[in-house]
Amino acid sequence: MLIRWDLDSVTCTTGVATTSVQQAGAEGVSFTPDAGQTITCTFVNDADESQLMVTKHVANVAADYAWSAQITVTPDPSGASPVTVSGTGPADDTATFTDLVLNQQYTINEIDPGDGWSASELECTYLGSVHADEDPNVDGYQITITEPGSAITCELTNTANSGQIELTKSVAGLSPAADWSFDFELATGDPVMSTDSVTVSKAQPATVLTDLLPGETYHLNEVVPAGWSSDIACTVTSADGTTTMSSGPWTIQPGDSITCEAVNTADPGELTISKSVVDVADDLDWSFEFELAAGDPVMSTDSVTLDKAQPAQTVTDLLPGETYTLAEVVPAGWSSDIACTVTSADGTTTMSSGPWTIQPGDSIDCDVINTAKSGELMVAKQIDARSDQSWEFSFTIDPVPAGADATQTITGVGPSTETIQWTGLTPGVSYRVTEADPGPRWVSTDQGCMVIPARGGASSLIAHAGDGVNVAPGDHIACGFANTARGDLSIDKSIGEIIRLGGSRIKVSYTIVVTSDSAFVEPYHIDDVLRFGQGITVLSTSVTSGDAGINPAWNGMTSTELTNGQQNLAPSGRHTYTVSVEASVSATSRDESRDCVLAVGETGTGLANSAQLTYDNGVDEDDACGAAPSSARRLPRTGSEAAPLMGIGFAAIIAGGFLLLISRRRRRESDC
Structure with a gap:
C-alpha cells in the first residue's frame, strides 16, 4: 500500500x-x-487529508498592546474558517486548518487588519520549498494540494505604523518684532517612564515628533513661563481618517497622527457677553450677532455670534492699550438693552458700556437683554353663496394668545369676504387655526397661510393653517379660508311608450334623469319602486345607463336600489337611466286598478313607478304612471306582436282612456 x-x-x-x-x-x-x-x-x-498552518507575526507595538486577526481558507472542509489569532505585544500566533483534500485549490486570506497596519506578503512553504501564489490576479493566496497527507506552512507579518505629533506654536499680545521660545515635555508611559524635551521658537514655530510606539501612552505638557497664558488644542486623526478632539494623554493606535496648536497670550484683556431673551417661548431658537471694533478710528471689526445653545461667549486676546467698541446688530422684531461692568486687574469695578481702552488684565462683563415683539395673525374668509343665503362660520386658534378669545365667529348673508384677527402671538409658539365644521351644505377650503417676516425678505407659505404656523418676533401671518355653498341634485322621471306584446302581456319603459346644479362632485343613490295596480303582474325588469352603475338585482319590488351603490355626479352633470318592465294585465283587473288614481286602500295603481334620489344635501322624489290597458282589448296584429300604442291614433287614446300619464314630484331637503 x-x-x-x-x-x-x-x-x-x-x-x-x-x-x-x-x-x-x-x-x-x-x-x-x-x-x-x-x-x-x-x-x-x-x-490522507492534508493540513494548513498560518503563523501571524506582529511587530512595532508596545509590550502590553493586545491584538487579534482572522485568517480564512476557502473552501473550508472542516468549517473552522475564519480562525482568530491573537496575542499581546510583539508576538505571533498560528491558525491551523485540517481536512484539506487532494487536488483541491485553496485560497488563503487575512481579513483586513484595519488602517494603520502594514502587512507583508503571505509566504508559504509546501513539499519542502517556497510555493508561489498560483494566481496572483485573484485576491488572496492560491495553493493546490498535490500530495496526500501533506502540510502547508505560511507566515505573515503585520507591522503597526508608528504615530506622530505635529506641534504648532503661535503667540498673541506681543509685538511682532519680539523673539520668543517655549519648551514642551513629551512624557512616555503611564506611569511616566521617560521624558523628552522639545523647543519651539519664532524661528521654528512647528515641529514633528515621530516614531511614537503604538500601544504606548504619551503626555505633552508645556512649560509656561511667567507672564503668559497657554491654550493647547489637539486633534487626533486615526489611520482611517476619523478625528477626535483630545489634548491627551494619548494611547497611540497604529497610524495615529496628532495635530496640536498651542497659543500663548501675553497678559490679555477679555470680554464676556451674556445674552438673554424675554417674551418668547422657552423652546424658541434664537441667534444674535455682535460687532467688536478695534481701534479709534476703527481699524478692524470682528463678529461674535450668541445663540440659545451658546448664550454666553468670552472674547479673549484684547490687546492692552487698544480701544474696543461693542455694538449689537439688532434684528427686526427685537429691542435691546445692554449693561457692562469693567473689572480691573486690581479688582476695582466701573460701569461702562464702552468704548473701552483696555488695561492689562481688564475683564469686561456685558449683560444683553433682547425683548421680542409679539406676532399677529389675520384670517381672511371668502364666502361664495347665493345672495339670499345666510351663513355663520367660526374659527379657533390653538394655543390661545394671552388675553384673547380662542374662537371668533363671523355671520352674514350672500357672497362676502370677511376678516378676523388675533394679536399678542408669542414668538416661538406654533399656532393652528381651524374652522368649525360648516355642515354638509358647504365645502370649506383651508387655503394656507402667508408668513410676512418682520426681518424683511421673501414671505413663506404654509400649505394649511391647520398644520400650524411657527411665529417669529414681529411676524405678520395672513391665513385664507374659502367656503362655497353646495348645490342640489334633482330627479325627473317620465313614462315612455306602452307596448302590447300579445295576449295580456305589455311592455312599458321609464326614463330617469338626475341633474346637478352643484359646483362639486356630488354622491347619490336611487331607489326605484314599481307600484302597479292590482291585477297587473310584473314578469321581468331591466335597467340600462350609459352614465352610471346599475344594480343587477333591481326588480322594483323585493330589490329597489336601482344604482349599484354610491354614484358620483360631476359638477353640473347629468345621469340618465332607462327602466323597462314587462307585465301581464289580468282579464279580471278592474278599471280602478289601472287608472293611475290611487284610491283609499290601494297600494298601487296603473303602471305607477316611484323614484327617490338621496344625496348629501337632501332627498328628491318623482313619480310617473301610465294607465294600463284592459286585457280584453285586442290590437290588430302586424308583423310583430309588439305594436306601439300610439299607433292606434290619438283620438282612440282619448276616447278609451287608454294612456294616461301622471307625474307627481316632491322634494325634501335638509335645513340650510
Whole structure:
C-alpha cells in the first residue's frame, strides 16, 4: 500500500464459477480460482487529508498592546474558517486548518487588519520549498494540494505604523518684532517612564515628533513661563481618517497622527457677553450677532455670534492699550438693552458700556437683554353663496394668545369676504387655526397661510393653517379660508311608450334623469319602486345607463336600489337611466286598478313607478304612471306582436282612456 493512501474497500465477483472468494475489505482479498475462471476485483483507495498552518507575526507595538486577526481558507472542509489569532505585544500566533483534500485549490486570506497596519506578503512553504501564489490576479493566496497527507506552512507579518505629533506654536499680545521660545515635555508611559524635551521658537514655530510606539501612552505638557497664558488644542486623526478632539494623554493606535496648536497670550484683556431673551417661548431658537471694533478710528471689526445653545461667549486676546467698541446688530422684531461692568486687574469695578481702552488684565462683563415683539395673525374668509343665503362660520386658534378669545365667529348673508384677527402671538409658539365644521351644505377650503417676516425678505407659505404656523418676533401671518355653498341634485322621471306584446302581456319603459346644479362632485343613490295596480303582474325588469352603475338585482319590488351603490355626479352633470318592465294585465283587473288614481286602500295603481334620489344635501322624489290597458282589448296584429300604442291614433287614446300619464314630484331637503 502507498504511504498516505488508505485502502478503503475491495469488492470481487466470480462470475458463474463455483470457486469461493473471501472478501477481506481494506486488508485485501484471497481466493483460489478454478481453471479458466474470471474473477473481477475493484479496489477503492482514499488519500490522507492534508493540513494548513498560518503563523501571524506582529511587530512595532508596545509590550502590553493586545491584538487579534482572522485568517480564512476557502473552501473550508472542516468549517473552522475564519480562525482568530491573537496575542499581546510583539508576538505571533498560528491558525491551523485540517481536512484539506487532494487536488483541491485553496485560497488563503487575512481579513483586513484595519488602517494603520502594514502587512507583508503571505509566504508559504509546501513539499519542502517556497510555493508561489498560483494566481496572483485573484485576491488572496492560491495553493493546490498535490500530495496526500501533506502540510502547508505560511507566515505573515503585520507591522503597526508608528504615530506622530505635529506641534504648532503661535503667540498673541506681543509685538511682532519680539523673539520668543517655549519648551514642551513629551512624557512616555503611564506611569511616566521617560521624558523628552522639545523647543519651539519664532524661528521654528512647528515641529514633528515621530516614531511614537503604538500601544504606548504619551503626555505633552508645556512649560509656561511667567507672564503668559497657554491654550493647547489637539486633534487626533486615526489611520482611517476619523478625528477626535483630545489634548491627551494619548494611547497611540497604529497610524495615529496628532495635530496640536498651542497659543500663548501675553497678559490679555477679555470680554464676556451674556445674552438673554424675554417674551418668547422657552423652546424658541434664537441667534444674535455682535460687532467688536478695534481701534479709534476703527481699524478692524470682528463678529461674535450668541445663540440659545451658546448664550454666553468670552472674547479673549484684547490687546492692552487698544480701544474696543461693542455694538449689537439688532434684528427686526427685537429691542435691546445692554449693561457692562469693567473689572480691573486690581479688582476695582466701573460701569461702562464702552468704548473701552483696555488695561492689562481688564475683564469686561456685558449683560444683553433682547425683548421680542409679539406676532399677529389675520384670517381672511371668502364666502361664495347665493345672495339670499345666510351663513355663520367660526374659527379657533390653538394655543390661545394671552388675553384673547380662542374662537371668533363671523355671520352674514350672500357672497362676502370677511376678516378676523388675533394679536399678542408669542414668538416661538406654533399656532393652528381651524374652522368649525360648516355642515354638509358647504365645502370649506383651508387655503394656507402667508408668513410676512418682520426681518424683511421673501414671505413663506404654509400649505394649511391647520398644520400650524411657527411665529417669529414681529411676524405678520395672513391665513385664507374659502367656503362655497353646495348645490342640489334633482330627479325627473317620465313614462315612455306602452307596448302590447300579445295576449295580456305589455311592455312599458321609464326614463330617469338626475341633474346637478352643484359646483362639486356630488354622491347619490336611487331607489326605484314599481307600484302597479292590482291585477297587473310584473314578469321581468331591466335597467340600462350609459352614465352610471346599475344594480343587477333591481326588480322594483323585493330589490329597489336601482344604482349599484354610491354614484358620483360631476359638477353640473347629468345621469340618465332607462327602466323597462314587462307585465301581464289580468282579464279580471278592474278599471280602478289601472287608472293611475290611487284610491283609499290601494297600494298601487296603473303602471305607477316611484323614484327617490338621496344625496348629501337632501332627498328628491318623482313619480310617473301610465294607465294600463284592459286585457280584453285586442290590437290588430302586424308583423310583430309588439305594436306601439300610439299607433292606434290619438283620438282612440282619448276616447278609451287608454294612456294616461301622471307625474307627481316632491322634494325634501335638509335645513340650510
